[in-house]
Amino acid sequence: MSPNQRGVEELASQVLAGSRRHLARAITLVESTRAEDRTQARQLLRSIRDHQTEAVRVGVTGVPGAGKSTFIDALGVRLIDQGHKVAVLAVDPSSTRTGGSILGDRTRMGALAALDGAFIRPSPSGNHLGGVARATRETMLLAEAAGYDVVLVETVGVGQSEVAVAGMVDTFLLVTLARAGDQLQGIKRGILEMADIITVNKADGDNEAASRVAARELRTAMKLITSDPNARRPPVLTSSSYTGLGLDELWQAVLEHRAYLESSGGLARRRALQQRDWMWALIDDELIESVRQISQVKQLRGQLEAEVMAGSLSAVEASQTVLETFARHLPERWIETT
Numbered sequence: 001m002s003p004n005q006r007g008v009e010e011l012a013s014q015v016l017a018g019s020r021r022h023l024a025r026a027i028t029l030v031e032s033t034r035a036e037d038r039t040q041a042r043q044l045l046r047s048i049r050d051h052q053t054e055a056v057r058v059g060v061t062g063v064p065g066a067g068k069s070t071f072i073d074a075l076g077v078r079l080i081d082q083g084h085k086v087a088v089l090a091v092d093p094s095s096t097r098t099g100g101s102i103l104g105d106r107t108r109m110g111a112l113a114a115l116d117g118a119f120i121r122p123s124p125s126g127n128h129l130g131g132v133a134r135a136t137r138e139t140m141l142l143a144e145a146a147g148y149d150v151v152l153v154e155t156v157g158v159g160q161s162e163v164a165v166a167g168m169v170d171t172f173l174l175v176t177l178a179r180a181g182d183q184l185q186g187i188k189r190g191i192l193e194m195a196d197i198i199t200v201n202k203a204d205g206d207n208e209a210a211s212r213v214a215a216r217e218l219r220t221a222m223k224l225i226t227s228d229p230n231a232r233r234p235p236v237l238t239s240s241s242y243t244g245l246g247l248d249e250l251w252q253a254v255l256e257h258r259a260y261l262e263s264s265g266g267l268a269r270r271r272a273l274q275q276r277d278w279m280w281a282l283i284d285d286e287l288i289e290s291v292r293q294i295s296q297v298k299q300l301r302g303q304l305e306a307e308v309m310a311g312s313l314s315a316v317e318a319s320q321t322v323l324e325t326f327a328r329h330l331p332e333r334w335i336e337t338t
Contacts, residue, residue, distance in 0.1 A: 008040050012047035015146050020119055023146045027121060030138040033289075045138060048145035055144045058254055059165040061155040061191065062175030067201050067241055069108040071175055072152055074241040075251065076112040079150055086150045087143035088112070090122045091136050091161050119148060122156075134285060137168050137278060166194045167274055170267060171257045173250075174198045178207060178214035192225055195234050197253050203238035203245055211238045232260065291326045300325060 011029070014022035030041040062068045076086045088109065112118045121139060140151050153169055155161040166172045174195040192198075198218055203211035218236045235253050239246035261267035291297055304321060307313035 005043065008043045009047060012044055015048060015142060016051055018147045020146075023119065023142060024121075026142050027135075027139050030142065031135045041138070045141060048142065051145045052141065053144045053147070053149055055149045055151050056254065056258060057140065057151045057153070057169040057171070059153045059155070059162075059169035059172045060175060061162045061165065061172070062201070063177065066175045066177050068154055068175050070241040071199075071201055071239065072154060073109040073112045074244065075247055076109070076118055076150075076152065077115065078244070078247050079251065080112075080115050080117040084150045085117045085119075085148045086112070086152065087119045087140075087146075087148035088121070088152045088154065089136050089139055089143070090154045090156045091165055119143060119146075134282065136164075140168065162191055162194065167277055170261060170270065171196045171254050173254070175201050176214070176218070177202050178210035192222065196257050197234055197250065198222070198236045199239045199246065199250055200236070201239050201241065204240040204243045208238075208240075208245075290331055291322065294326055294329050294331070296325050296329050297322055 011022055011026055015026050026044060029037055029044060032038065032041070060068055060072060062071075072088055076088060079086050109120055113120050121143075136153065140153065143151055151169075153165050155165050172194050174191060174197070176198065177200055198215075200211045200215045200218065215236045215238050219233075222233055222236065237246055237250050237253060239250055241247075258267070261270065300321065304313065304318045308315055308318050
């Protein structure tokens with residue numbers, strides 16, 4: 001066994017023992033894009049593969065201002081008080097452009113971050129959502145191997161991040177809020193279709209009555225999502241991170257959804273389909289990155305992009321040129337294994 005292999009095995013052993021420090025090191029390894037690190041990361045993931053737990057995986061998304069981070073903080077503290085170990089992972093592809101809001105979100109999870117039973121990790125900055133999603137999936141596996149039985153995956157960015165998170169969790173939770181009559185505004189139909197549970201947050205003080213009205217209107221809206229009378233309808237609840245109102249009921253809804261999936265065989269099927277989709281996502285990711293890294297493609301890139309932007313070359317023709325160049329100069333590591 002090489003020194004690197006011994007190091008990876010020792011790291012895996014420490015992760016399985018529940019060391020938060022070594023878990024952080026392991027996550028840094030799987031986030032790396034260096035070829036040598038990726039090889040070690042694959043070895044690490046193989047080492048922990050047979051030690052996965054039946055953790056409850058919950059994705060959390062929400063409209064701007066819904067208070068997702070404060071909600072996760074309150075829910076996480078409550079779960080740890082009940083004896084759970086909670087890992088919070090954030091998916092924020094927008095961080096590559098703006099620096100994101102991850103650090104701000106972490107400060108709003110101050111109570112949770114101070115507890116030994118919690119582990120909070122933002123996603124790395126990457127130049128595309130696929131890389132962020134890959135790192136988050138692998139981080140989730142490591143956290144579960146380290147003994148965290150509840151994994152909360154928060155979408156910090158917007159757009160396709162919701163789809164990515166829904167594709168790696170068991171239960172997808174939408175956090176929204178009452179907005180004086182326009183609470184449905186800004187919630188896309190696609191997000192409603194993905195939601196397994198919905199909560200109207202900040203249901204406290206003068207906003208409590210409005211939140212109940214918003215929840216009632218959302219229940220009506222959910223009836224319009226599907227015409228199948230036998231289809232499961234996501235429960236619409238109210239909650240308050242400040243008072244704790246509705247948090248126990250919400251977690252019970254998560255457990256009931258989990259039980260529903262298990263009894264119907266849906267949990268095993270959902271996870272199997274997620275693994276299949278992940279396989280192809282990794283292939284897509286590797287292919288795109290390999291095309292970009294071919295030196296001959298790099299030499300052509302500037303010229304082709306300029307011609308496409310000027311209209312002298314079509315995107316179809318340019319893409320064909322890139323693909324043909326890639327086929328003629330396949331990466332050496334691919335040629336060696338074929």
